[in-house]
Amino acid sequence: MKQRILKVHPKDNVLVALTDLSKGEVLSYDGAEYLLQDHVAAKHKFNTIALKAGDELLMYGVLVGKAQQDIPVGSLLTTANIKHASTSFETNEAHLSWNKPDIQAWKDRTFDGFHRNDGQVGTANYWLVIPMVFCENRNLEVIQEALLNNLGYGRNETYQQQAKELIALYEQGKSLDEILNTQLVYTEQKEKANRLFPNVDGIKFLTHTGGCGGTRQDSQTLCGLLAGYITHPNVAGATILSLGCQNAQVSILQEEIEKRVANFDKPLYILDQQTIGKESELLSMAIKQTFAGLIQANANVRKPAALSKLCIGLECGGSDGFSGISANPAIGYTSDLLVALGGSVILAEFPELCGVEQNLSDRCVTREDASRFSELMTTYSSRATAAGSGFDMNPSPGNIKDGLITDAIKSAGAAKKGGTSPVVAVLDYPEKVTKPGLNLLCTPGNDVESTTAEVGSGANVVLFTTGLGTPTGNPIAPVVKIASNTRLFNKMRDIIDLDTGSIIEGEESIEAAGARILEYVIQVASGAVEVSALRHRQDDFIPWKRGVSL
Structure with missing residues (x-):
């Protein structure tokens, strides 16, 4: 039987609905039973212990909110009964040990790229x-x-041709209903x-x-x-x-x-x-x-290059309640694979690291980088608050509707994109990546501004997870769109490239999905696969003005 609920971390006092749950249901998990007080839609959460006003809500093992009122066990958690909260952080001693993934199957793999005189290798030209x-x-x-x-x-001239078809129908005297019900032809242009x-x-x-x-x-x-x-x-x-x-x-x-x-x-x-x-x-x-x-x-012609020449940008947009348990940890495993192979990855979107700062700070290789991360986060947060738009206002209406009710919940799931490897550098926008490994780059959470920044810092492929659907692309780097749930993938297959809903369905492990994504990246980097954003000419480019943008 398919699993219907999930506890993400042993410390959590919240369970995630993997499918729609009905009020009055009694659900069992890890030896305990919970009577649902409300209907809980898929992607949303309910509490596993009774909460008093002011009590802490834990998810992903960290503080993600506080109760605004007394909340009985089994209640739907919403913006009405939970408010954003996150822990403070400080520069501590580094914790750099990590379990490197097995890269035996990948160590001799290559991609076909464009070699530049400065030693870099492009995935496009x-x-x-x-x-x-x-x-x-x-x-x-x-x-x-x-x-x-x-x-x-x-560009594909299909839509020009469709307009011509409509003009012809109008000139033939067709009625408004006939015009609206006409099936217009769409053809791919090669x-x-x-x-x-x-x-x-x-x-x-x-x-x-x-x-x-x-x-x-x-x-x-x-x-x-x-x-x-x-x-x-x-x-x-x-x-x-x-x-x-x-x-x-x-x-x-x-x-x-x-x-x-x-x-x-x-x-x-x-x-x-x-x-x-x-x-x-x-x-x-x-x-x-x-x-x-x-x-x-x-x-210039494509020639084989080591996977260590890949620099992957990690991005999420239109996130949902499944993003942090499927697509994001899947590309987090992809990130760990690439780091173990000597490549580079970029984790950005600083407003979406709120609440997990301590973990990332502790993973910084140098205390100078840990201090820089703390300074950038604190300064950014203070400026946002001064402008009346603190990090707590980061979740969009779409995020909230699909289960991300506080910024800390959104952030804890978003940070999963960075895997578990040490942080080798902390960069301020628009600095360039110069070290192999996991790099933190200060950018806003805005999808296009952040993607624009990651590519400007050297990402030659971007992995972009989404739970709601977004066509985002970039002018020069392929942006691989990855769905957090199969329903979205099937609904918007023309703009989504990969599906990780198999994790939610229990059909695939996070590690298997992450390996599958790396295989796809190699094909994209070699020019053998054209991603949807490239096919649709989604050339989004928005520089970030250093005011406040979440």
Whole structure:
């Protein structure tokens, strides 16, 4: 019989419903029986002991909330009877021992990637066109219109064809009901065979709203992020458009590039509009130089590389009550496998580490990194509180609806993405990953801002777990979407790549799912599998302004 309830950690005083439970049911777990006081939908929780107002609620073995009123055993836990609470933390002695997973089956495996002169290996090969300031965004649009279709990187024209079908029906005098009930045709477009440059995966245009008008810190940070993308192993080179007078000066960008790669040698074309003069001349030069860059980029070919050259970003978005017990711990095991193989992983989203700071601090290899983590978390939390948006306000309406009723519950589950390995470095946005192992990167919990940051710091693949469904992608790194439950996977298979609902169903262990995910990553990194976000051109790119964003 399928297990219907689950205790995540022996210390917990809460049980998770794995399926819908009815009021009045008597449920047995680990020798104890519980009479349900309420209907408890799948993904939600009920308490296993009577709680008085102010009593602590434990899940994942940590404090995740406090009772706001007396709560009888077997009651549905909601935002009405539980409020967020988490433990304080301090820099203690390190606890670095961990049970490394068995990597015998993986130690000689490789992926086919693009080798760069600085020693990095890309999982893709892109050319970038980047504005230093939002004033240049329109010029990027002109270049995009000129190049993409002509070079074989055009979008699927299915929806244009559907619009033409509707126009034809209207012109034929069809009724409104007939038009609404028409079954429109959808066809997948196969474009790779038509590419002029078959070894170039695409030209990506990183439009943004920054570069001027904000603080000088914003501009410096933006230049650091853009430098992270230019020096990224998935990038062959870039065309840069500058107006000339903006805060984000080209000289700052060049300094940030130098910080990341001392002997940077990729093709880099920089055009300054105020120096060149006529817009038509600027655009002609940009198109010509970009074309020249594509010729050079096309000379790169995939070659075998060790799995230690992988750097995986760990992300979650649209999380649900199953995320922390299926998808997140599954990619946590994937993370441990990769770390044991000498690769790098990035755990970010600092607002979603609230309540598990002590565990992560204790796992820091150096006390300097533990102190830096504490400082970054404390500063971020204080700024959020001062702005009236503390970490306790992090769960979204969708999170709450599907069982994540406090930030600490959400965070304790989100932190499972980082596995169990030691923390080798703590980075502030938008610093670059330079050490193999688990890296902590300060980013907001916002899906796109955090994914954008992880790739800017060097992630050449991103594992993105979701319980509610999200199309999020990235311009230059494949984003693998992983469902926490099978119902979501079946419902949104066009944007979800993998399913870990098998863990909830009791059909697969966390370790087996994590190994399966690593196998999939190898195929994606080799260009053998195209993830959904790439197929749909979900090129989300949002730089983080260092104000408050949860």
